[in-house]
Amino acid sequence: MKKINKTNEQWKCELSPLEFHITREGGTEAPFSNKFVNHFENGTYQCVCCRADLFISNHKYNSKTGWPSYNQPINENVLTEIEDKSLGIIRTEIKCSNCDAHLGHVFPDESQKTGRRY
Numbered sequence: 392m393k394k395i396n397k398t399n400e401q402w403k404c405e406l407s408p409l410e411f412h413i414t415r416e417g418g419t420e421a422p423f424s425n426k427f428v429n430h431f432e433n434g435t436y437q438c439v440c441c442r443a444d445l446f447i448s449n450h451k452y453n454s455k456t457g458w459p460s461y462n463q464p465i466n467e468n469v470l471t472e473i474e475d476k477s478l479g480i481i482r483t484e485i486k487c488s489n490c491d492a493h494l495g496h497v498f499p500d501e502s503q504k505t506g507r508r509y
């Protein structure tokens with residue numbers, strides 16, 4: 392997959408201030424604020440920055456956390472996992488492999504057959 396490499400100034404022109412903060416500065420949306428939290432129609436979820444396909448509705452589930460949640464990505468190549476030691480705990484950050492957008496984190500979830508919540 393081709394890797395997109397744009398400057399922050401370019402991303403600022405293309406994204407809303409919230410989208411820029413989340414994806415380019417590692418921000419976190421307020422829980423229950425995302426328009427897709429309770430969206431379960433058939434479809435494919437894409438990166439807001441580069442439109443790469445990341446998740447499909449078959450893998451989306453209601454985790455009751457307030458953030459859109461999936462038990463696996465569309466395939467193993469679309470996400471890059473990075474150890475995140477901020478906040479004094481070790482978490483696994485996930486980024487878009489195509490453009491490096493911060494997407495969130497992956498957590499253990501025993502309620503899912505994959506054992507994971509993205």
Ligand SMILES: [Zn+2]
Pocket residue numbers: 438439440441442443487488489490491492
């Ligand atoms: Zn992307």
